Amino acid sequence: MERTVTYRQSRRGGGKLTQHLSSWLIMLPSILLFAFFLWGPLAQGIVMSFFTTRNVSLDKFVGIGNYASIFKSQEFWQAFGNTVMYTVWSLVIGFLVPIAMALVIGETTRGKGFFRTASYVPNVLPGLAAIILYTAFFSAEETGVFNIILKWFGVERQSYLTEMGLVIPLIVIISTWKGAGATALIYMAGLSGINPELYEAATIDGAGIWKRVRHITMPAIFNLGSTLMILQIITVFQILYEPMVLTKGGPDNASLSLMYLMWRYAFGGRIEFGKAAAAGVIISLILLLFTLLYTRVNRRKNDWEG
Amino acid sequence: MKTRLLALAAALSILLAACASPSATTGNVPGSDPANDPSPSPATPPVEAPSELLEVDSEVIDADLTCTITAGNYPADTAPEAEIAVFDGYIDILKKQYPNVTVIPDYYHYTLDTYISRAVGGSAPTIFQPPFTDPPILIDQGLVADVHDALEQFELVDKFSESFIDMLSDDNGRLYGLPRDGYVMGLHLNLNLFEEAGLMNEDGTPMYPKTLQELAETGKIIKEKTGKAGLVFPASDSFGGWMFTCLAWNFGAVGENAMQYQDENGKWIINLTSDACVQALAYVKSLKWEYDILNADTTTSTWASCHTTLGTGEAAMNFAANDAVSNPTAGAGLAVDKFAMVPYPAGPAGAYALTGGTAYMFAPDTTTDQAVAALALLKINGLLPFVTESTEAGMRAAQAALRDRGGPVLPPVPAWDDEEFVAKQREISEEYSNVDMRLYNDYFNSLADGSITLKGEEPMLTQDFYREITRAVQAVIVREDRDPLAALQSAQDNFQAYIDDQLGQ
Amino acid sequence: MWDLNKPRKAILRTGVIRDFDTHAIGVKTGLVIIYIVCALIAFVSLFPILWVFFAGFKSLQEFVSSPTLLPQALDLSQYTNTWSQLKIYNNYLNSVYHVAGSVVCALVFNGLLAYGLAILKPKGYKIVSSLVMFSLLMPATISIVPLFINIQNLHMGRFFTPLWLASGASAFYVVLFRQFFESFPGSIIEASRIDGCTSLQTFRRIVLPLSKPICVVVAIYAVNGAWSDFLLPYLVLDGTVWETVMVRLYSFSSQQTVNADDLMRAVVFAMIPPILLFFLFQKKLTENVVVSGIKG
Known part of the structure; x- marks a missing residue:
């Protein structure tokens, strides 16, 4: 996956300053957009987190008041614990499934294209539509799709999203269903990048299939997997749509996530933008940790700055 | 304010x-x-x-x-x-x-x-x-x-x-x-299910429950005879707390047992651990675990989906108001002559209806x-x-x-x-x-003759209050071993802390 | 040892199991199992989508009360009624506006920024570059509240403008472009500079014509991204005449203003365009997941 930069810009010539300036001018509109949509709000969020708001203006400076009241609330710790559970489950389910998929699909010859395509399709669906679709699957009534299927096997109807212990793993299953095909493709590409001669050489040395998996395939996957795992943690940590649409955080806050809590502060009937901003800062700090980890892991593989 | x-x-x-x-x-x-x-x-x-x-x-x-x-x-x-x-x-x-x-x-x-x-x-x-x-x-x-x-x-x-x-x-x-x-809150009925369960009088009116106890029993008969839910109950988001409030009043959570009141210093007190509230929550719990008359998707049901459930004949009763009579009928297809609306069932401590x-x-x-x-x-x-x-x-x-x-x-x-x-x-x-x-x-x-007392929503931070109570309601519905008092105690502590924080009291 | 002179099979095995393994019985059974698992994967992936298409033929009564997977009849009028009654065509049209503007902004702004970062590299570009990489991992949703307030304060709400511009600030697209530009041979750019082209002219005459493949890829992502986006569109467009399909779908589900059967059909309507797009550009999408996924 190394990519060498083949081009080095020539920097000779007298109009060096003008050239720099014109280059910046070309980038300026885009930089302004980034500032407006991404960097600015992030910084403003920090400021806002120390204030109360009225309408959409800052009202009173409250110091760490917003943070204090967030940390004091049981809701926050529930949301935090749940978010960690989302992450753990997504490592158990969401991380391993694509690897398994890549391994088995990678072994097929005939129909490989079909399997790859089929498993990728859920990924192109709008997230919201996919989530709403699953309300019908997880309904606890006997018309729920899973209950219909269970009935064929004589199993009594079950409840799903209304079970405290099930709701998080089920939500993770939904997002795995949606995303696994795309992730599997990345693994497959990584695997197909393995030099076939390695396998052949290993065979000559008398390595059986399992040995080849252990000593050639697994290391390749691990290499890719460490990056993907951190990316996945970062994504799962921001889980919002699923609890928002499927359960409203219930039952008994069992699926409330940090992002959804933040959303609720702002738009859930209290209009507490300051508190929402504080929650946003807290989430950002946690993500920042993961991001640093990511850059560390990633630095070994790519050097972005050329 | x-x-x-x-x-x-x-x-x-x-x-x-x-x-x-x-x-x-x-x-x-x-x-x-x-x-x-x-x-x-x-x-x-x-x-x-x-x-x-x-x-x-x-x-x-x-x-x-x-x-x-x-x-x-x-x-x-x-x-x-x-x-x-x-x-x-x-x-x-x-x-x-x-x-x-x-x-x-x-x-x-x-x-x-x-x-x-x-x-x-x-x-x-x-x-x-x-x-x-x-x-x-x-x-x-x-x-x-x-x-x-x-x-x-x-x-x-x-x-x-x-x-x-x-x-x-x-x-x-x-x-x-x-x-x-x-x-004003009352009870919506799907008469098709009442008929199927043999709960109609000869004159074509339903034998509807007059008390909450009767509601549980009526629901049970309907469940046994028709296989459909006796009562559809929206326990998601803030709806569960909203529904609970009215139930709790009928169990006596009014006056000195009010769920929200100001003490002599003007401080707002949240009181969800009164006997009345505990009984009310125990009642909700019994609807699920003893009588088993609730719809299966209770904790993801909303106010609007309940009307559909009633209108399509998947449940026989729904706590709902006069403003929503066209939802199960015109909205979900229940014929207008198979629909009825009756007073909110009375509880052991009186007859209250939310307005x-x-x-x-x-x-x-x-x-x-x-x-x-x-x-x-x-x-x-x-x-x-x-x-x-x-x-x-x-x-x-x-x-x-x-x-x-x-x-x-x-x-x-x-x-x-x-x-x-x-x-x-x-x-x-x-x-x-x-x-x-x-x-x-x-x-x-019942509205005209005063046999039912009309009562407005609980006053302080109403939606948040309902959302907090919804958690307790959900807890006893999804967990048979959850103690109503403990669930309410937790809601009370949380909301007291929250309201103190909000009002700076 | 394998026989090099053995006639080649039409398709060569490329996984762990090599052709020479397939003679063993155990391996053969293993392969059968692998195929069964793959078929299962494909089934699980496609089943919910197929199901909802069929469930869309159910009436409300059938949907809530009959415990069967398939509808009693393929009554197309269910779909046409929902389509016209909920006036989803308006939302389709709005989504088309949203998507079109977003694609343009995604290409122009992210393309230019990547051009600067990958080719022009003016003094100090590394700061911007790191900020962009940082944004790749720190998505906008976290600061949606301040962003929302900014949009309101500038009175930009109630129309597509902020949504269009937002797609012009996508770290992901910048990275895609940048990877592509970095693979250009330096001599081409140099030659154009010697010919006296300004940076912008070089972009227009040299970079742009060569960038068609990456533009197509970014455009496909932008189409799908804009079509599927709902959080910011919901805050900006809800209650206006410009509601997109997703905004509408979200209000259907959250405010429960439609019955369950109509909701499922709305889901189908929301899924059709991305699925069509996928089958049209299947190769491009899946190939690029691979390239981009690893870095982004």
């Missing part, structure tokens, strides 16, 4: 008790405004109306009034064509009365989150319809306009009941809106001229306490359309203190009646 909220609660009960006869209007519940459901909304539709509307009240009232208003109370784009045609008819009349007023249709389904966005972005509709839970926060946050002067021009201020003044005004007594309609309603409020930048124009439109619509040819035509149009869509046409629960107006509303609803009133009389009589 505190006093305003308290006053609102008290006020509502007084108002509705005084009027004591219900309305066929859309109302609402925490977090949802069914007024804009494609199904209900009897406030607007017509069929034979447009022609009538064209002939009335067309002389000019004020040619100098020049302004443009956006009408957020315009029907949804998914509404039947006829309903939209009637509203266009109202606008035509307005144009004749006020030739220089322009009305821009701007259908708006009010929700607090989107309203903030519109209000601060300068694009809130001139007039819109929030539920009674929201005016205090909107006024407090400066998100709505002072329309006191316009209301005075229409001589409406004197017709406000004291309670509405409290809810809709600021600390200086300036008014920011007006009531649209109210609702609430919907207001009209105005975008923060609304001028007095615009407010006058918007009020003129409401007047034509038949929603202000005036009886004129055009208001009468408006009322007829609404009832006719409701009847055509298969919703029950019922007597009104008026929002204004005006006998002539209320009498006219009643007369027209009788004229268009499509129901056997014996299926509704007990409900309406």
Whole structure:
């Protein structure tokens, strides 16, 4: 996956300053957009987190008041614990499934294209539509799709999203269903990048299939997997749509996530933008940790700055 | 603000008790405004109306009034064509009365989150319809306009009941809106299931439960005989707490056992661990684990989905109000003669029913001229306490359309203190009646004869309060081993901490 | 040892199991199992989508009360009624506006920024570059509240403008472009500079014509991204005449203004365009997931 930069810009010539300036001018509109949509709000969020708001203006400076009241609330710790559970489950389910998929699909010859395509399709669906679709699957009534299927096997109807212990793993299953095909493709590409001669050489040395998996395939996957795992943690940590649409955080806050809590502060009937901003800062700090980890892991593989 | 909220609660009960006869209007519940459901909304539709509307009240009232208003109370784009045609008819009349007023249709389904966005972005509709839970926060946050002067021009201020003044005004007594309609909670029934379960009297009326205990037993019979849920119960989001509140009152969580009260120092106290609350929650728990009469998706059911569940015959009973009678019928296809509405079942400590309603409020930048124009439109619509040819035509149009869509046409629960107006509303609803009133009389009589006590929502941070209680409700529904007292204790501790934090007390 | 002279099979095995393994019986059974598992994967992936298409033919009564997977009849009028009654075509049209503007902004702004970062590299570009990389991992949703307030304060709400511009600030697209530009041979750019072209002219005459493949890829992502986006569109567009399909779908589900059967059909309507797009550009999408996924 190394990519060498083949081009080095020539920097000779007298109009060096003008050239720099014109280059910046070309980038300026885009930089302004980034500032407006991404960097600015992030910084403003920090400021806002120390204030109360009225309408959409800052009202009173409250110091760490917003943070204090967030940390004091049981809701926050529930949301935090749940978010960690989302992450753990997504490592158990969401991380391993694509690897398994890549391994088995990678072994097929005939129909490989079909399997790859089929498993990728859920990924192109709008997230919201996919989530709403699953309300019908997880309904606890006997018309729920899973209950219909269970009935064929004589199993009594079950409840799903209304079970405290099930709701998080089920939500993770939904997002795995949606995303696994795309992730599997990345693994497959990584695997197909393995030099076939390695396998052949290993065979000559008398390595059986399992040995080849252990000593050639697994290391390749691990290499890719460490990056993907951190990316996945970062994504799962921001889980919002699923609890928002499927359960409203219930039952008994069992699926409330940090992002959804933040959303609720702002738009859930209290209009507490300051508190929402504080929650946003807290989430950002946690993500920042993961991001640093990511850059560390990633630095070994790519050097972005050329 | 505190006093305003308290006053609102008290006020509502007084108002509705005084009027004591219900309305066929859309109302609402925490977090949802069914007024804009494609199904209900009897406030607007017509069929034979447009022609009538064209002939009335067309002389000019004020040619100098020049302004443009956006009408957020315009029907949804998914509404039947006829309903939209009637509203266009109202606008035509307005144009004749006020030739220089322009009305821009701007259908708006009010929700607090989107309203903030519109209000601060300068694009809130001139007039819109929030539920009674929201005016205090909107006024407090400066998100709505002072329309006191316009209301005075229409001589409406004197017709406000004291309670509405409290809810809709600021600390200086300036008014920011007006009531649209109210609702009183009762019990909706699907008579198909009552018939199937053999729970009908010979005269064709249902043997409905008069007490909460009977409700559990009736539900059980229905479950056994039909396999369908006895009761559909919305325990998601803030609905569970909302439902619980009314149950708890009937178990005695009122007066000195109130769930929210101020102590002698004015500090707000949350009291969810009274025997009354514990019994009420134990009751909910028994509905699930002892009687097993609840629908399976309880904790993801919302107010609106419950109406569908009842209307499609998946449940026989639903705690719901008079404002939503067209949801299970016109909305979900239940024939109007297979639907009934009966009083809220009494509990061991009395008979209480929750009341609430919907207001009209105005975008923060609304001028007095615009407010006058918007009020003129409401007047034509038949929603202000005036009886004129055009208001009468408006009322007829609404009832006719409701009847055509298969919703029950019922007597009104008026929002204004005006006998002539209320009498006219009643007369027209009788004229268009499509129901056997014996299926509704007990409900309406209970309001009139005072056998049921009407009570407004709990006053403080209502939606959040309900959401906190919902957790306790969900806990006992999803976990058989969850102790009601422990669940309520946790909710009480959380909410006490939250309210202390919010009020700085 | 394998026989090099053995006639080649039509398709060569490329996984762990090589052709020479397939003779063993155990391996053969293993392969059968692998195929069964793959078929299962494909089934699980496609089943919910197929199901909802069929469930869309159910009436409300059938949907809530009959415990069967398939509808009793393929009554197309269910779909046409929902389509016209809920006036979803308006939302389709709005989504088309949203998507079109977003694609343009995504290409122009992200393309230019990547051009600067990958080729022009003016003094100090590394700061911007790191900020962009940082944004890749720190998505906008976290600061949606301040962003929302900014949009309101600038009175940009109630129309597509902020949504269009937002897609012009996508770290992901910048990275895609940048990877692509970095693979250009330096000599081409140099030659154009010697010919006296300004940076912008070089972009227009040299970079742009060569960038068609990456533009197509970014455009496909932008189409799908704009079509599927709902959080910011919900805050910006809800209650206006410009509501997109997703905003509408969200209000259907959250405010429960439609019945369950109509909701499922709305889901189908929301899924059709991305699925069509996918089958049209299948190769491009799946190939690029691979390239981009690893870095982004």
